[in-house]
Amino acid sequence: MQGLRSRYRELLKKYHPDNGGDVRTMQEINAEYDRISAEMSRSRHAGEPSNEKEQKDFEADVACREILEAIIGFDIQIEIIGTWIWCFGCKAVKDALKQLGFKYAPKKKAWTWHYGEYRRFHRGETPLDEIRAKYGSRTVSRQGNQKYAID
Numbered sequence: 011m012q013g014l015r016s017r018y019r020e021l022l023k024k025y026h027p028d029n030g031g032d033v034r035t036m037q038e039i040n041a042e043y044d045r046i047s048a049e050m051s052r053s054r055h056a057g058e059p060s061n062e063k064e065q066k067d068f069e070a071d072v073a074c075r076e077i078l079e080a081i082i083g084f085d086i087q088i089e090i091i092g093t094w095i096w097c098f099g100c101k102a103v104k105d106a107l108k109q110l111g112f113k114y115a116p117k118k119k120a121w122t123w124h125y126g127e128y129r130r131f132h133r134g135e136t137p138l139d140e141i142r143a144k145y146g147s148r149t150v151s152r153q154g155n156q157k158y159a160i161d
Contacts, residue, residue: 014050016146018043070125077123078150080110091138092145097121 021039025031070093077095081088084106087098098120100107112121118138 014043014046066126073125077110081107082150088150090148090150091142093124094145095123096138097123 018039022036023029025035025039027033027036074093074095078088081095081097081103084097084100084103086100086103089096089098095112096118097107097112100121104114104121107121107123110123112123114120115122117135120138
C-alpha cells in the first residue's frame with residue numbers, strides 16, 4: 011500500500027492542473043487509485059493476502075502500527091525512514107524501547123526498530139541524511155490522546 015501511495019503522490023505532482031496537467035487526467039488517476047486502494051483494502055480485511063510478499067507487507071504494517079501506538083505517548087522525536095522507525099531524544103524511555111525491540115545506534119545517537127530480521131550487507135557507516143535521501147523520511151507527531159499523524 012505504501013508503494014501505491016508514493017506512486018500516487020508522484021502522479022499528483024506530475025499531472026496536477028497547477029503543474030500543467032489537466033482535470034480529466036487527474037480524475038482518471040484518482041479513480042484508478044481509489045479502485046486499487048479499495049481492492050487492496052478488501053484483500054487485507056479478508057485476512058488472506060493474495061501472495062507471500064503481500065502477507066509479509068501486511069505483517070510488517072501491523073507490527074509497525076503496534077510499535078507506533080506503543081511509543082506515541084513518549085516525549086520523543088519519531089521519524090520513519092524507509093521501513094525503519096527512528097527515535098531521538100530517548101534517554102528517559104530507553105528501557106521501554108529496549109523491551110519493544112529497539113536497538114541503539116551510537117554513531118547516530120538514536121534508537122531504531124525494523125520489522126523482522128535485518129542483516130547488514132555493506133561495511134562502513136552511512137550518514138542518516140544519506141539514508142533519508144535514499145528511502146524517504148516522514149516525521150510522526152502526536153495528535154490528541156495518543157493518536158498520531160505522519161507528516
